[in-house]
Amino acid sequence: MINDTPQWTRLAAHAKTIESTHLRTLLKDEARNAALTAEHNGITLDYSRQNATLETMDLLFDLAEAAHLREKLAAIASGDHVNATEDRAVMHMALRSPANKPMYVDGKNVVEDVHEVLAAIRRFSDRVRSGEAHGATGKKLLNIVSIGIGGSYLGPEYVFEALRHEKVAKAAAAGRTLRFLANVDPVDAARAVEGLNPEDTLVVVVSKTFTTAETMLNARTLRKWLVDGLAAKGVSAADAIRHHMIAVSAAVPKAQEFGIAPENVFGFWDWVGGRYSVCSAVGIVPLALHYGADVTDAFLAGAHDLDEHLLNAPLRQNLPVLLGLLGIWNSSFQGHATRAMLPYAQALLRFAAHIQQVDMESNGKRVALDGSVLPFAAGEINFGEPGTNGQHSFYQLIHQGRVVPCDFIAFCKSQTPTHLAGEKVSNHDELMSNFFAQPDALANGKTVEELAAEGVPAALRPHKAFPGNRPSLSLLFHGSLDAFACGQLLALYEHRTVVQGAIWGLNSFDQWGVELGKVLATQVRNQLSASRADAAAELKGFNSSTASLLKRYLA
Numbered sequence: 001m002i003n004d005t006p007q008w009t010r011l012a013a014h015a016k017t018i019e020s021t022h023l024r025t026l027l028k029d030e031a032r033n034a035a036l037t038a039e040h041n042g043i044t045l046d047y048s049r050q051n052a053t054l055e056t057m058d059l060l061f062d063l064a065e066a067a068h069l070r071e072k073l074a075a076i077a078s079g080d081h082v083n084a085t086e087d088r089a090v091m092h093m094a095l096r097s098p099a100n101k102p103m104y105v106d107g108k109n110v111v112e113d114v115h116e117v118l119a120a121i122r123r124f125s126d127r128v129r130s131g132e133a134h135g136a137t138g139k140k141l142l143n144i145v146s147i148g149i150g151g152s153y154l155g156p157e158y159v160f161e162a163l164r165h166e167k168v169a170k171a172a173a174a175g176r177t178l179r180f181l182a183n184v185d186p187v188d189a190a191r192a193v194e195g196l197n198p199e200d201t202l203v204v205v206v207s208k209t210f211t212t213a214e215t216m217l218n219a220r221t222l223r224k225w226l227v228d229g230l231a232a233k234g235v236s237a238a239d240a241i242r243h244h245m246i247a248v249s250a251a252v253p254k255a256q257e258f259g260i261a262p263e264n265v266f267g268f269w270d271w272v273g274g275r276y277s278v279c280s281a282v283g284i285v286p287l288a289l290h291y292g293a294d295v296t297d298a299f300l301a302g303a304h305d306l307d308e309h310l311l312n313a314p315l316r317q318n319l320p321v322l323l324g325l326l327g328i329w330n331s332s333f334q335g336h337a338t339r340a341m342l343p344y345a346q347a348l349l350r351f352a353a354h355i356q357q358v359d360m361e362s363n364g365k366r367v368a369l370d371g372s373v374l375p376f377a378a379g380e381i382n383f384g385e386p387g388t389n390g391q392h393s394f395y396q397l398i399h400q401g402r403v404v405p406c407d408f409i410a411f412c413k414s415q416t417p418t419h420l421a422g423e424k425v426s427n428h429d430e431l432m433s434n435f436f437a438q439p440d441a442l443a444n445g446k447t448v449e450e451l452a453a454e455g456v457p458a459a460l461r462p463h464k465a466f467p468g469n470r471p472s473l474s475l476l477f478h479g480s481l482d483a484f485a486c487g488q489l490l491a492l493y494e495h496r497t498v499v500q501g502a503i504w505g506l507n508s509f510d511q512w513g514v515e516l517g518k519v520l521a522t523q524v525r526n527q528l529s530a531s532r533a534d535a536a537a538e539l540k541g542f543n544s545s546t547a548s549l550l551k552r553y554l555a
């Protein structure tokens, strides 16, 4: 266990010495501030507002060595079956590898397969976008509804939202819509098809396993919507499905059993974890249909750029390694269980939701790789919202309540530059004023003495005081949020999670913790079915608490 190493012990002892130094003091050391920065291809990371010194960083890099981080990352890139409980390789980096850079799983160059599927997606999306492939009544397929949940939904939605007002992507999507249907709540299906006409709608069923209950019921629900809507136009059910439903899955035969023609199924592989699958057909099919394949290629190139950086940059300049080590420092040594992602970019409104799955499903574990119980808490509680919205919501707590390490994320240029005549600054500069102000407010705080000097009445001073000493880091992208940067940001946060899992010594690639609830839901489903058929059917196998709620519901 990593906590048995002298490197861990040294960090634990060092954490005690850091406690006494306020960030206000640390930030006075200009040499330290300059050292606690790193840069890579259009991204600056400033981590000078961490409760950390140069010595802290040395100790964290020692810990990375003790955890064999480099070797573990190399093992992933070599296609080793590092997901031991499922006996699978973890090769999402191969999904964005250029055709001339092979990567191998079990002796096979999987990059060839990747590019075969990418080429098929490009051909198909070009045909749909040009109208060559059309609906059963001859109409262009302008509306896409992508059905999927978890990893088959969150990443694609993050990218879709991120690029909606990016110049190139927006122009490419003119006249088209893309919607997502994830929740089994029938209200989500109603929202997804609201105002749409089956004649110009293409439904994409996205599921790695093609067995996920929610996705399958939603797929049947929209299949009926298509078949019924098109029957009114004299289209047969078979034609409705052939022209209006496609699938993305690692279980191609199951998609075919559902009734989707083999040429309309885009595959991926068991070495792509669901939450790491946005760069596979899972994300690329709906996104290429909507934005075109040139945009998705730029997105993949951005992710690849960060992959190369992860594998080749020295650890001290390695952005995802730095993010991961600081996450370990804050959670395992500073006792902060939560962290916030705060993009000062409205287009990143679904970024935190996606990374929440990436991180919490990956590292929310209780045992080490070998099955022994971890003697420390792993994983972190992730949340986030774009700024400045969050400032008018939960920032009260992060300034004066609990300590929540924050990642501030922003872009030098806006996707939609606006500067009103007579205004002091552009709208983007107004946004960015907050991006620069908040980290210092958190770090420095405001003392009772300062308040007294300002003439604040004594009774109010404790309420208006800010303790400060609250850690954050700032990620500043030099350009605007385009498809390339969107890919970089995705890979940066995917790798951050992998780095943390590697250091804690757990399996970041399985998710057994989601299974129990599914099994119990099956039992409830069977009961509901029996009770709806026969109101007198006995409620079997539930404790009195659940039985009584079920009775109330059935009544």
Ligand SMILES: O=P(O)(O)OC[C@H]1O[C@H](O)[C@H](O)[C@@H](O)[C@@H]1O
Pocket (backbone or CB within 6 Å): 149, 150, 151, 152, 206, 207, 208, 209, 210, 211, 212, 215, 274, 275, 361, 511, 514
């Ligand atoms: O893509 P699917 O097989 O439909 O899986 C969808 C999602 O559901 C599962 O329960 C897992 O928790 C997720 O990791 C997965 O992304």
